[in-house]
Amino acid sequence: MNQYVVCRLEDILPETGVCALIEGKQVAIFRTKDNKLFALDNYDPFSQANVLSRGLVGGTTVTNDGGIDEAVLYVASPIYKQRFNLATGQCLDDNSVMLATYDVELDISFEGNDVIIKYEQLETSSTTLLEIEAV
């Protein structure tokens, strides 16, 4: 498991996101008003731009596959407004789209309030471009 200290909690305003560069990969990290942290791809597949960290955070209720209502938090892309579940990366407006998510934690053991991303393996952010070239 790789660990990566991204920034300090104060660097992220509550209810907003920042973008971190981790081994060439762009990861959007969000902090909610109750200090929960979420991390997912910064790349918005609908606009093909690296912008999700600049989206608005919202909450809604969705009915899951089991027919149960659950409260979810999401980010709405600043370009065409598609919403992505912060916890799962699932696009709420298009079932077929799902973004990668990452474990993100607040490390209070040493200096306190470090935002840490944990991951097994990251793809490089250029993948999408290479895929297009392959088409």
Place this chain on the structure above:
Amino acid sequence: MSSTIVSKAGKTKLVVIGNGMVGHHFIERAVEKGLHDQFEIHVFAEEDRPAYDRVYLSSYFEHKDVSKLNLVDLSRYEDAQIQLHLNQRITNIDAANQCISTEEGTQIDYAELVLATGSYPFVPPIPGREHPHCHVYRTIKDLDDILSTAEKPKVKKGVVVGGGLLGLEAAKALVTLGLETYVVEFAPQLMGVQLDAAGGDILKRKIEALGVKVLTGKNTKAIIDNTLSDEASCHLTMQFADDTSLDTDMIVFSAGIRPQDSIIKSNPECGIEIGTRGGILIDEACRTNAPNVYAIGECAVWDNTVFGLVAPGYSMASICAAQIAGDHAQTFTGADMSTMLKLMGVDVGSIGDAHGATENSLSYLYQNPVEGIYKKLVTTADNKRLLGAVLVGDTEDYNNLLQLFLNDIDLPAHPESLILPNVEKPTMGIENLPDSATICSCYNVTKGAICAAVEDGAYTMAEVKSCTSAGTGCGGCAPMVKDTLGYQLTALGFEVNNDLCEHFAYSRQELYSLIRVQGIKTFDALLDEHGSGHGCEICKPTVASILASCWNDYVLKPELTPLQDSNDYYLGNIQKDGTYSVVPRVPGGEITADKLIILGQVAKEFNLYTKITGGQRVDLFGARLDQLPDIWTQLVDAGFETGHAYGKSLRTVKSCVGNNWCRYGVDDSVGLALRLEDRYKGVRSPHKIKMGVSGCTRECAEAQSKDFGIIATENGWNLFVCGNGGMTPRHGELFATDLDTDTVVKYIDRIIMFYIKTADKLQRTSKWRESLEGGLEYLQAVIIEDSLGIAEELESQMQLLIDNYVCEWKATITDSEKLKRFRHFVNSEQGDDNVVFVTEREQIRPATDIEKAKILATELS
């Protein structure tokens, strides 16, 4: 030159003379009945354009857009192979040989002939009436002629001859054109056809309050042309039989209409019978006495009556089409002539036998001279049925009474309660009406038909109108159509919901009041008090906008920042590739050479794409997030401010060069534009606001397409409001005339604050104005007459916003905390490698995916 139009393919011809409202309606019904398969259909029209909505003719003065009046979808004519011959007047009918001829001599034989020639305006035979400043009021061409006279220099006064329904409408139009307006009526009262003397009197006072001077009992003897005399101040003088006179620059005759039967009158040998007072005689099948010849609409006379309204004409058109198709069941048996005056500011309604002419009828009266209200009911001798009604000054009861009248419904025990104020009215609620009750008489649409349309999915007024046509004629029935829609929606179990989003069970207007009244300053406080859940991308920016509209705090205050849409958050418009645009304010489009050079230098240094915008300023595109602060530092240092191109706030005040340079300019349009732009910059509102100021009526600044448009005249500024370009263009409406500059500013202050107070989220002023019940008059009453007593409050609220203005970019570049936000990565100084430009026309643009892939491939190899 003489020729003949011969049918091809052995089809015989169905010929229609006249493509007015009724002639066109006939074509639609005929196509519905499949007559175009049976006949080759030819339509001859004297006017140079296909049928248009004469009922709304006067609106042409507001929008000057012919297409808004058009009724004909030419492709539908084409599909049905209808041959429309414009500009072709028919001058002769040979009924014996079933043949007609055009002015040019072309002959057309017919199997069936329909006369739909309408009427012509009656001009009393007064000497001098041929003067080029004398007009009539019936066609678009007439209105164009009136306009061109009104626009001539020195034309200041206008007289309408005739105080009937149309005359008053024409008078209102002259007022709109800025003329000092008179109505001269021969009879002792106005609207003699519909009103009795007392009603006419109240109406007169109301019309005078609109600024129209009314002269009744005046018989015009002569019109004197003053153009050759040196002393005369006006173009014309009207001399009356009582030896008084009136000076004017233009006359519009609206002294009644006459059925257009000239084809027959000039060819009596055709044998078609006309009535003693003109008009083509028809029977209940709309047939004339000549075989296979029909007449419909205003040219027709049935049972000694000419029907000067469009609804009876439409019934005739339907009946006639059915008759020709061989369906003889439907016949014409007269029509309801109830009317509601469309005049703005004066409400007049007349139903059935308004004069109480029916033998033994009873009349009930209510009169309130202070408020200018007059109401009369005419009932049968036994008090059981309504025969007629007159309403002046208050037409709230119109639809209710009309339903009682049309459906022959029993009157309540005390019929007077129907018109008395302050009593519980036995209203004809929609639920009490039978399905067969006619709601829209113009298109003969019943309650049942509207309910059925709603059941089939027409859930909005717009949809109901387009499926049933109800409400698209005179518009008088619109409130009832709306009620019927509401009634049926409720019956179907719908709840009418105006909630902002799932987090707030309030409309934008309600939230505004809560925030304002309770002094709420943050989103979280509002959510705690009045909302639920987390908030979302709908309520957050809306609340941010309301907070800004109320308190105008710096939008990037920490507690406000997370609410802002990306555009407000980064103080720039996000582009498709995630870069931003930079739009400095260039007030009124006026800019020094030095400042232009700075813009050029900045663009060059940061390699930005440069474009002159539609708003008279320069947009610099392609700035990365991390470049924005440096770019703005340079701009702010050079004296530029943010242009709020990203905000729901004032954008630009477009101006023309004005009287400093332009030879036609009558006032300093740039000066006013600068003052307005400086005053309202940064004021957050439900949607963006645009303004324009022109130095004269040539209107080079296109002010009438803006939310606020100001045009200089010799007598001061004319203020237009609630115009819009964009998706649904709307011409601004003339709100007030001849204002001094301070009054312009005062009115705009009040309107903007009132808009902020009452508009829906993301509702431009045009849509807001259309949603205002009571329309323009209501807005004028609130703003000019202060009818709600809030004018002072609105002004002081605006002053607070103006006092709290900060240039957001200036505040941002001097705050190192804020600047941290303008980095692409929180943990690296690098830029976004997905932002790639290519060069086109010597400037950058975002690379396409294919281009990006190619660039990447070359870099990798």
